Amino acid sequence: MIPDEGRGGERIFRLSHRRVGLLKWVGALGLIGVALLAGSWGHMAMQLGQLEALRAELKDVRVDREALAALSVELAEVEGRYRIIRSLFGRDSEAVASNLWLPPLSGRSSTAESDDSGNLPNGWPLAVRGFVTQVLLEGVDGAHPGLDIAVPSDSYVRAAGGGTVLEVGEDEIYGRYVVIDHGSGYQSRYAHASQTLVLPAQRVRRNEVIALSGSTGRSTAPHLHFEIRLDGEAVDPLTMVRQP
Numbered sequence: 533m534i535p536d537e538g539r540g541g542e543r544i545f546r547l548s549h550r551r552v553g554l555l556k557w558v559g560a561l562g563l564i565g566v567a568l569l570a571g572s573w574g575h576m577a578m579q580l581g582q583l584e585a586l587r588a589e590l591k592d593v594r595v596d597r598e599a600l601a602a603l604s605v606e607l608a609e610v611e612g613r614y615r616i617i618r619s620l621f622g623r624d625s626e627a628v629a630s631n632l633w634l635p636p637l638s639g640r641s642s643t644a645e646s647d648d649s650g651n652l653p654n655g656w657p658l659a660v661r662g663f664v665t666q667v668l669l670e671g672v673d674g675a676h677p678g679l680d681i682a683v684p685s686d687s688y689v690r691a692a693g694g695g696t697v698l699e700v701g702e703d704e705i706y707g708r709y710v711v712i713d714h715g716s717g718y719q720s721r722y723a724h725a726s727q728t729l730v731l732p733a734q735r736v737r738r739n740e741v742i743a744l745s746g747s748t749g750r751s752t753a754p755h756l757h758f759e760i761r762l763d764g765e766a767v768d769p770l771t772m773v774r775q776p
Contacts, residue, residue, distance in 0.1 A: 651694045653712070653720040654772045655738050657681075657758045658745070659688035661776050665755065668768045677766035678721070678759035685726055685754040689743040692720050692760070692773060697734040697742070706757065707749025710742050723757035724749050 658681060666680035695714035702708045706723035710730060713719050726746025736742060747754045760767045 651714045651716070651718075651738075652772075653692035653695075653714050653718055653760050655690065655692045656773055656776055657690055657692045657720070657722060658683055658756060659690060659741070660684075662687075662756070664775065667770065668766060677761075678757055679769045680755050680757055682753065682755045683745050685744075685746050687745040687756075688741045689722050689725060689745055689756055690739045691736045691742050692738070692758070693718070694738045695720075695736060697730045697732050697736060700728050700730060700732055703749065705750050707746070707751060708743070709749075709757075712736060712742070717763040719761045721757070721759040721761075723759075724751045724755060726754075 660683060662681040662683040664679055665682050666676055668678055669676040689710075691712055693712075693714045695712045695718075697710060698713040698719065699711040700709075706721070708725040708728050709721060709723040710725070710728055711719060711721050722743055724746055725743035726748065727744045728742070729744070730736060730742045745754055745756050758769055760769050760772060
């Protein structure tokens, strides 16, 4: 019975037991459908959250892959440099001098004479190739008047040309050093030696061993500092000598 205010009466609807049961089933199915729909929405929301998490992980993986690729390139470069340095600084480095004169055992002047053509300081000042780490710099702050050649400690340092030992000494800058006068205004300096093997006024030949390389004086690693001067002015050694 449903009141009908417009007519001032009531409306009567009669439902059989069968219809009531049918309505119950329809309502139950509706509730089940709503529950299933809500469950599917929850599952979809969960899947969406997992998808976002996977996307974030994938982005991290890509970043890590790019970093790994960059690291691989850098490692290859470092290994390449290491191979070069190992070949240059190894004790089995290939000698580049066929005419290598050792200093006389007495430490006195060599009795052998050199002609003028052998006096010019244009020979490589080491018995190994070495690695040039610093070239001549002029007219700037921190000017550098010669070459720095990285080489293992106690490598043979050779006279770049024949001449007379002008000075053998040691100071805070050059460490142990040798200066040779080649005549015609040319002089050469060999610095940071671990040991000097000649004496002042001693006559030396081209390629004669005059010292052993080291890291004395103002030095951070074993190397030879090599200068050539003409009438007191620094000359770029690379314009006169050729690295083997």
